[in-house]
Amino acid sequence: MQDYLSGLNEQQREAVLHVNGPLMIVAGAGSGKTKVLTTRIAHLMANGVDAFNILALTFTNKAAAEMKERIQRILNNSEARNLYIGTFHSVFAKILRAEAHRIGYPNNFTIYDTDDSRSVIKAVINELQMDDKHYKPNIVHNRISAAKNALVGPTEYALDYHLQQEDARANRPAIAQIYAAYAHKCFKNGAMDFDDLLLKMFELLSTQPAALAKYQSKFKYIMIDEYQDTNTVQYQITKLLAAMHENICVVGDDAQSIYSFRGATIENILQFQKDYDDVKVVKLEQNYRSTQSILKVANEVINNNKGQIPKELWTDNKPGDKIKVVRTMTDNEEGKFVADSIKEQQLRNHYANKDFAILYRTNAQSRAYEESLRKMGIAYKIYGGVSFYQRKEVKDMIAYLRIIVNQQDEEALKRIINYPVRGIGKTSIEKLIVVANEQNITMFEAVTRAAEFGFKGGTLEALQNFATMIKYFNTLLNDKNAYDVAVQVGKHTNLVKELFGDKTPEGLARYENVQELLNSIKEWTETPDNFEDGEVGNKGLGAFLQNVSLFTDSDKDKENEDVVKLMTIHAAKGLEFGCVFVGGIEETLFPSAMSINTREELEEERRLFYVAITRAKDRLWLTYANARYRFGQLVQNEPSRFLEEMPEEFLDKTYAGGGARNQGMSNMGTAFERMNRGFGGGSSGQTDLRYGVPPAKKPDNARPSYLQPAAISKPAVTAVHMPSENFVASDTSGLEAGMRVEHQKFGFGTVAKVEGSAHNPIANINFDNNGEKKIMLNYAKLRIL
Ligand code: ATP
Ligand code: MG
Numbered sequence: 001m002q003d004y005l006s007g008l009n010e011q012q013r014e015a016v017l018h019v020n021g022p023l024m025i026v027a028g029a030g031s032g033k034t035k036v037l038t039t040r041i042a043h044l045m046a047n048g049v050d051a052f053n054i055l056a057l058t059f060t061n062k063a064a065a066e067m068k069e070r071i072q073r074i075l076n077n078s079e080a081r082n083l084y085i086g087t088f089h090s091v092f093a094k095i096l097r098a099e100a101h102r103i104g105y106p107n108n109f110t111i112y113d114t115d116d117s118r119s120v121i122k123a124v125i126n127e128l129q130m131d132d133k134h135y136k137p138n139i140v141h142n143r144i145s146a147a148k149n150a151l152v153g154p155t156e157y158a159l160d161y162h163l164q165q166e167d168a169r170a171n172r173p174a175i176a177q178i179y180a181a182y183a184h185k186c187f188k189n190g191a192m193d194f195d196d197l198l199l200k201m202f203e204l205l206s207t208q209p210a211a212l213a214k215y216q217s218k219f220k221y222i223m224i225d226e227y228q229d230t231n232t233v234q235y236q237i238t239k240l241l242a243a244m245h246e247n248i249c250v251v252g253d254d255a256q257s258i259y260s261f262r263g264a265t266i267e268n269i270l271q272f273q274k275d276y277d278d279v280k281v282v283k284l285e286q287n288y289r290s291t292q293s294i295l296k297v298a299n300e301v302i303n304n305n306k307g308q309i310p311k312e313l314w315t316d317n318k319p320g321d322k323i324k325v326v327r328t329m330t331d332n333e334e335g336k337f338v339a340d341s342i343k344e345q346q347l348r349n350h351y352a353n354k355d356f357a358i359l360y361r362t363n364a365q366s367r368a369y370e371e372s373l374r375k376m377g378i379a380y381k382i383y384g385g386v387s388f389y390q391r392k393e394v395k396d397m398i399a400y401l402r403i404i405v406n407q408q409d410e411e412a413l414k415r416i417i418n419y420p421v422r423g424i425g426k427t428s429i430e431k432l433i434v435v436a437n438e439q440n441i442t443m444f445e446a447v448t449r450a451a452e453f454g455f456k457g458g459t460l461e462a463l464q465n466f467a468t469m470i471k472y473f474n475t476l477l478n479d480k481n482a483y484d485v486a487v488q489v490g491k492h493t494n495l496v497k498e499l500f501g502d503k504t505p506e507g508l509a510r511y512e513n514v515q516e517l518l519n520s521i522k523e524w525t526e527t528p529d530n531f532e533d534g535e536v537g538n539k540g541l542g543a544f545l546q547n548v549s550l551f552t553d554s555d556k557d558k559e560n561e562d563v564v565k566l567m568t569i570h571a572a573k574g575l576e577f578g579c580v581f582v583g584g585i586e587e588t589l590f591p592s593a594m595s596i597n598t599r600e601e602l603e604e605e606r607r608l609f610y611v612a613i614t615r616a617k618d619r620l621w622l623t624y625a626n627a628r629y630r631f632g633q634l635v636q637n638e639p640s641r642f643l644e645e646m647p648e649e650f651l652d653k654t655y656a657g658g659g660a661r662n663q664g665m666s667n668m669g670t671a672f673e674r675m676n677r678g679f680g681g682g683s684s685g686q687t688d689l690r691y692g693v694p695p696a697k698k699p700d701n702a703r704p705s706y707l708q709p710a711a712i713s714k715p716a717v718t719a720v721h722m723p724s725e726n727f728v729a730s731d732t733s734g735l736e737a738g739m740r741v742e743h744q745k746f747g748f749g750t751v752a753k754v755e756g757s758a759h760n761p762i763a764n765i766n767f768d769n770n771g772e773k774k775i776m777l778n779y780a781k782l783r784i785l
Helices: 010-017 033-046 061-075 088-103 114-127 137-149 154-159 161-169 175-188 194-207 209-218 232-242 267-275 292-302 331-349 363-376 392-405 410-416 426-439 443-448 457-476 482-492 495-501 505-525 541-549 599-613 660-676
Strands: 023-026 054-057 084-086 110-112 191-193 221-224 248-252 280-282 323-330 356-360 380-382 564-568 577-582 616-630 633-636 651-655 740-743 747-757 760-767 771-776 782-784
Touching: 010 033, 010 280, 023 267, 033 054, 033 061, 033 221, 033 248, 054 088, 054 232, 061 084, 084 088, 088 194, 088 209, 088 232, 088 541, 110 114, 110 194, 110 410, 114 137, 114 175, 114 191, 114 410, 114 426, 137 175, 137 194, 137 232, 154 161, 154 175, 161 175, 175 191, 191 194, 194 209, 194 232, 209 232, 221 232, 232 267, 248 267, 292 323, 292 599, 292 616, 323 331, 331 356, 331 363, 331 577, 331 616, 356 363, 363 380, 363 564, 392 410, 392 457, 392 482, 392 495, 392 505, 392 541, 410 426, 410 443, 426 443, 443 457, 457 482, 482 495, 482 505, 482 541, 495 505, 505 541, 577 599, 599 616, 740 760
Parallel strands: 023 248, 023 280, 054 084, 054 221, 110 191, 221 248, 323 616, 323 651, 356 564, 356 577, 380 564, 577 616
Antiparallel strands: 616 633, 740 747, 740 782, 747 760, 760 771
16 A cells, blocks of 8 residues: 555545545544645646646635645645645636636736725726715625625625615615625726735636636536635635536544634535535544644534534544633733743643644734733734735735836826836826726826826826836836836835935834845745745746735744744634633633624534634633723623633643732743843845945845745746756856756757856756756756756
């Protein structure tokens, strides 16, 4: 038996070996669902299925990266990079990049993040002469988003009796009108919001038979993790894609369905067996993740839900410690208790920072933990907070890069047309918007033709200069990579100089953020798409922007950083940690006061609680405070009803108040603080535009994953080369044009030229059987003949 099969239990193996026909695995937390999915992909590939024909949809990009890595390890080759693997959003964005023209969008469409969407919606509301205090952009956006995820377009929305009733009751009858105007504006701007990545994918497949046929025949095998959380549009897309081959495998756990507020319905699990004939159903019942105590408590809690598919998990793991249930006086003391306990555990049981996770119901709870961790000098990171790419100065710079790539992008244009200040005032900008609407042209075109529309004097000159500058940047795209273009932008727009001039601490931080952005672009351009063979791939600005727009903080590879992780329970799905603290287990907070009015809502809160406790492998703490500040007021809370649902014999209940013990611990904290001083210091290798040339930096394999090659590589026809016997990569430092070489994968070829910088040389090689390729010599498996 292959090695990868021998480590599986019988049911897991059965699922992996089921190759053809629909397959569904419904099983509890930690039973190896994700492991089975990963192994199954490896098994398909080991048996001759081409990676290009496999589509795997995961919950986070991080999960996708991990899966690829594991498959690579099992198969001991780099074929996994050819898989279509990632989140629904990232995979569909990739496909739409190649196909959007079929449905009237430019292929280099811009992706609007939530912030962008809300600002466009706000503009639309104002253009329609409505009040954005009443039609709050975030509320309107939520309605539109929910509609899109339920496959309800603007026309259907206007005609839907229930939606109209709801909006009328909320005294916001014009949402349908705003939705229509917003959709039109996005289309005109050549932009898609996050929801459009799903909606337009559906539109593509359902209205373009050629595209449907192409992707149906391509994706011979489809796999979906966390199936319980797919929503209507995701469900419909996968159904369309799977219709030809019906080789679709879904794994999920109805007890972990926690996204009904986003339109996910566990109906999808029940529906699956009706959609396909002969569905093979596999149940997994052994849990490999948690101690017996943790599992017992989790099972008991979820049994209080009436609506779950019955299943009982068991484990061979050790009994483990009891679950610590800890009461504190306030949220600050709760934070302090957690930080103290982390230190204590590290001393007693030799855990590293990264073995700990602190989970909470709402983002605002993170503050108390952060404060205590900082005081104790414990390194930590927040997943899913205000991410780097959401910061104003970073978004400004990115807006420049976006308008350079896509001049239809009105949001980007509005953001930077007068930043840094160049004398194009608010009235002029409003006039440009009106002109663009009247003439049905893009705003940028209105800028370029400003003279025609009555702009005069200084404003006209400023507009013309601006248009010339953007057009100039655009010409750079032909032969410059993303970093070189970005550096030019930083210089010519005075953006960097402006930030550098601000000497306040905030100004300095902003300056550093822009430098950090440039650093990250540089690293990205110097990272090959594939470490194995060193092939460069597309390092243009457009490719970089796509990379960035799908980046979220939770995807950043913090796995290897030794930090305590803080995140909401929603963000923790699918993950596991040695030690887990779940905080704020109080009535009105967890379950949330907003979710106790119906059984359905309460059961979803309980599922969320189940997800939280099943993240723990060894140790689990559940904490609650008697009182905490919420919305500016000190609020007294009862302990959560969920605490009463857990069997007493597995609990160890304590009170952690102030007093001597905490005093002692915090003294120890200062000692640790001293030891840890220096952690998180300034970033190295910064690109400093003031002095021109960036300092050289050695390529570094351990870079964060958002800088790593995108999850999917373009299908390219590669003639497979069987390397000569005893192929050993040689020192390529003396490589010159004209030399003959052998590449481990691409075969024999002749060097056309060597370019790039001294620390990152790139060779253009004409391969006899694979055409011309750019190869990064730092990574290439190449020998000079
Ligand atoms: P969740 O519902 O939380 O997503 P899951 O069902 O996807 O959980 P996995 O994450 O795949 O579970 O597996 C949980 C842990 O158990 C992982 O550390 C995995 O490596 C381990 N595991 C799974 N199956 C086996 C096995 N047969 N032998 C040893 N370890 C296993
Ligand atoms: Mg999983």
